[in-house]
Amino acid sequence: MKAPAAANCTWQAKGNDMQATLTSSTNYQPAAYKPHWVREDFVDFVLAKINPLWTVTRTMARVENIEYIEDDMVKVTLSTNHLLNRRFKTFKAGQFIMLTVTIAGVRHQRAYSLVNTPENYAKTGRLVIGVKRQGRVSNYLAKQAKIGDVLEIAPASGEFMLTEEATPALFISAGSGITPIVPMIQQALERSKLPVTLIYYSRDPAFRMELETLAAAYPQFDLNIIVDSAEKPAFFDVETLERICPDAATRETYVCAAPGLMTATRKIWESFGWSDKMRQESFLPIKVDENAEAQLVNFRRSQREFEAKGNLLASAEAAGLTPTYGCRMGVCNACVCTKVSGSVRNQVTGEINDQNNVQIKLCVNAAISEVVIDL
Numbered sequence: 001m002k003a004p005a006a007a008n009c010t011w012q013a014k015g016n017d018m019q020a021t022l023t024s025s026t027n028y029q030p031a032a033y034k035p036h037w038v039r040e041d042f043v044d045f046v047l048a049k050i051n052p053l054w055t056v057t058r059t060m061a062r063v064e065n066i067e068y069i070e071d072d073m074v075k076v077t078l079s080t081n082h083l084l085n086r087r088f089k090t091f092k093a094g095q096f097i098m099l100t101v102t103i104a105g106v107r108h109q110r111a112y113s114l115v116n117t118p119e120n121y122a123k124t125g126r127l128v129i130g131v132k133r134q135g136r137v138s139n140y141l142a143k144q145a146k147i148g149d150v151l152e153i154a155p156a157s158g159e160f161m162l163t164e165e166a167t168p169a170l171f172i173s174a175g176s177g178i179t180p181i182v183p184m185i186q187q188a189l190e191r192s193k194l195p196v197t198l199i200y201y202s203r204d205p206a207f208r209m210e211l212e213t214l215a216a217a218y219p220q221f222d223l224n225i226i227v228d229s230a231e232k233p234a235f236f237d238v239e240t241l242e243r244i245c246p247d248a249a250t251r252e253t254y255v256c257a258a259p260g261l262m263t264a265t266r267k268i269w270e271s272f273g274w275s276d277k278m279r280q281e282s283f284l285p286i287k288v289d290e291n292a293e294a295q296l297v298n299f300r301r302s303q304r305e306f307e308a309k310g311n312l313l314a315s316a317e318a319a320g321l322t323p324t325y326g327c328r329m330g331v332c333n334a335c336v337c338t339k340v341s342g343s344v345r346n347q348v349t350g351e352i353n354d355q356n357n358v359q360i361k362l363c364v365n366a367a368i369s370e371v372v373i374d375l
């Protein structure tokens, strides 16, 4: 007998023999078209061949300008694609973006502070980042990137920003810690006539021109640039604070600097009982303390246990694990995970966290007891 042309054919095992069984073609349905099977990353791949700014999932930006503002600092101006414009409705002065570049076939990510204000972005559609020439990505941006290059960026994030209410403000900064502070100062000056003071330590002060222009335009802005050198380093202490900003107790204080200055200011503010009036952000990746006492850390889901010294991210990497990370300095939240049990110390704020089942950032927390992480 001739089998129907469209019949389905299945095989059944009978003892050692295989035998074909024909089933009726009356139930045959062609497979439904499933557009979600077209993977978005494949669409992105195809679109990028036509125009690297066209994507459905990734937010991309085009390099519009690269300008040296000091020997080792550049300003990079970026225009954004349609998707980013939708996601990037606005940002807050003081926030940063994560930027991804591919160097020699390897993707690298780094956080950069936005140095223009949200108001300026709304007017121009341009994002401006401050790039200090240090590290692989920054050197690439300063030396190799060209106008017209397309880079992947993530919408702004970060919690270092002005308080909702306008208050008298004191800003303390050093080196490239000035980058998030420049737009914060500008916004503070534009939103009220309350006094704003900046204490800025630098051997090669970036944004000097912008800051001096603001000081000339706003009489309430007290600009203090302290140019020091390796031979004559300057230190921040109570005497400096009382000389430059005697009413610091009445101000909201914002600090962005390397760990030494962050610690010095934190100790002074703690000693005066003003800690709740200070906001801090570090701009350097947190280093592993080689001399720290090792603690046993368990990554529960990976079923891995290792000895950790210093921050948990670097310790996990040293143990061969690959937790997700971005900035490595506690600002982007990429490495946030749940601490199931144990105590950790935040290396930026000095805070000890001994609660169970709380979110911590691996890159800025060090174990000070046995710790279990849900990762």
Ligand code: FES
Pocket: 324, 325, 326, 327, 328, 329, 330, 331, 332, 333, 334, 335, 336, 361, 362, 363, 364
């Ligand atoms: S890597 Fe950015 S917060 Fe930890």
